[in-house]
Amino acid sequence: MSEKVITGGCQCGAVRFRMNDRPTDVSICHCRMCQKAFGNYIAPLVSVRDDDFTWTRGAPDWFQSSSQVRRGFCGKCGTPLAYDAPTGLAIAAGAFDDPASLPPIVQYGTEGAMPFFAELHRLPGRTTMEDVEAAPFLADLVSYQHPDHDTENWPGERRP
Amino acid sequence: MITGGCQCGALRYQFEGPLSRTGVCHCRMCQKAGGNFGLAFVTAEKLVWTRGEPGTFRSSPAFERGFCRDCGTPLFMRGEGEAHDVTIGTLDDPEAVERISTQIGLEDKCRWFDTIADAHASEQGYSRPEGERRSFQHPDHDTDHWHSRSER
Numbered sequence: 001m002s003e004k005v006i007t008g009g010c011q012c013g014a015v016r017f018r019m020n021d022r023p024t025d026v027s028i029c030h031c032r033m034c035q036k037a038f039g040n041y042i043a044p045l046v047s048v049r050d051d052d053f054t055w056t057r058g059a060p061d062w063f064q065s066s067s068q069v070r071r072g073f074c075g076k077c078g079t080p081l082a083y084d085a086p087t088g089l090a091i092a093a094g095a096f097d098d099p100a101s102l103p104p105i106v107q108y109g110t111e112g113a114m115p116f117f118a119e120l121h122r123l124p125g126r127t128t129m130e131d132v133e134a135a136p137f138l139a140d141l142v143s144y145q146h147p148d149h150d151t152e153n154w155p156g157e158r159r160p
Numbered sequence: 161m162i163t164g165g166c167q168c169g170a171l172r173y174q175f176e177g178p179l180s181r182t183g184v185c186h187c188r189m190c191q192k193a194g195g196n197f198g199l200a201f202v203t204a205e206k207l208v209w210t211r212g213e214p215g216t217f218r219s220s221p222a223f224e225r226g227f228c229r230d231c232g233t234p235l236f237m238r239g240e241g242e243a244h245d246v247t248i249g250t251l252d253d254p255e256a257v258e259r260i261s262t263q264i265g266l267e268d269k270c271r272w273f274d275t276i277a278d279a280h281a282s283e284q285g286y287s288r289p290e291g292e293r294r295s296f297q298h299p300d301h302d303t304d305h306w307h308s309r310s311e312r
Contacts, residue, residue: 010192010195011189011192011193011217011219011225012217027279027282028197028276028279032297032300033167033295033297035249035254036166036167036233036249036250036297036298037167037231037232037233037297038194038195038196038233038234038249039166039194039199039233039234039235039247039248039249039250040194040196040198040199040200040234040247040248040249041200041248041249041254042196042197043196044195044196044197061232063167063168063230063231063232064296065167065168065231065295065296065297066294066295066296066297067294067296071167071231071232072232073227073231073232073233074232075229075232076215076217077193077217077219077225077227078193078215078217078225078226078227078228078229078232078233078234078235079192079193079194079195079227079232079234080194080195080196080232080233080234081195081232092195092196093195093196093197094191094192094194094195094196094197095192095195099191099197099270100270100271100272103270103272103276104197104276104279105279105280106279106280106281106282107277107279107280107281107282108281108282110281114248114254114255114257115255116257116258116259116260117277118277120184120198120260120263120273121263121273121274121275121276121277123184123260123261123262123263124262124263125262125263125264125266125269126262126263126264126266127264127265127266127267128187128264128265128266128267129267131264135239137220137221137222137223137239141220141221141222141223142220142221143189143219143220144218144219144220144221145188145189145192145193145219145220146192148188148192
């Protein structure tokens with residue numbers, strides 16, 4: 001497999017994808033439609049070309065969010081996966097197996113930016129295990145999330 | 161009363177508030193569930209579904225995540241016996257959340273997250289085809305009747 005190949009998928013692993021080239025166009029969008037589709041302050045999107053991109057396991061379900069755009073998601077776990085517009089397909093950056101390798105270079109829809117967004121990074125913070133006293137279940141948590149790499153068979157043995 | 165719901169409108173919820181227990185989580189589970197760089201939430205005591213029933217995915221033994229089966233919008237995460245932590249983007253008026261209080265899951269925070277708001281701001285792009293065309297997104301308020309348009 002080429003070093004350029006990068007992979008990703010939804011939380012439960014029912015949908016997996018592969019991209020055959022390093023992405024160059026990573027953005028965040030603040031518009032209200034992207035906020036609501038992702039349930040969050042932004043949609044982070046990686047533009048892909050049809051000939052570089054493949055759904056390798058399963059396929060997304062789609063919601064037609066406007067006359068021009070449809071949005072793909074996993075029908076089994078809900079992970080937002082895709083934005084499909086006349087200008088091309090884009091994939092949710094957080095669904096890639098290594099989202100830290102995808103820093104955004106441009107922001108769209110800034111008229112919709114949430115007032116606190118630019119200050120989020122100044123907030124006090126903790127790691128997950130620093131919260132273990134308040135949330136004891138973290139101590140022996142077993143994740144049912146698909147691992148951050150392709151798998152031959154899924155669900156794995158850990159699933160209930 | 162605080163209201164909200166998914167993008168297509170098949171799911172609507174309400175709770176009394178206040179919108180005071182807030183946070184953004186950077187952990188890899190929240191990143192992947194949200195397809196995003198961090199996931200912001202507000203704790204919603206006594207949340208009531210006023211339309212539809214969410215789909216759920218049990219992401220670990222004592223924790224489930226709720227989403228709309230028709231449009232995929234991530235709506236909440238919830239520990240067993242706990243209140244719903246609602247995703248703030250699904251609130252009809254997310255700007256009513258005056259401040260996010262804390263960051264958690266710092267071990268998986270993207271190293272460049274602190275400068276994300278410095279990225280070049282474009283005046284055109286993704287929002288344009290959506291913003292200027294007919295939207296099928298549910299409006300940011302309750303409705304008596306609504307038909308969503310999903311492709312299964």
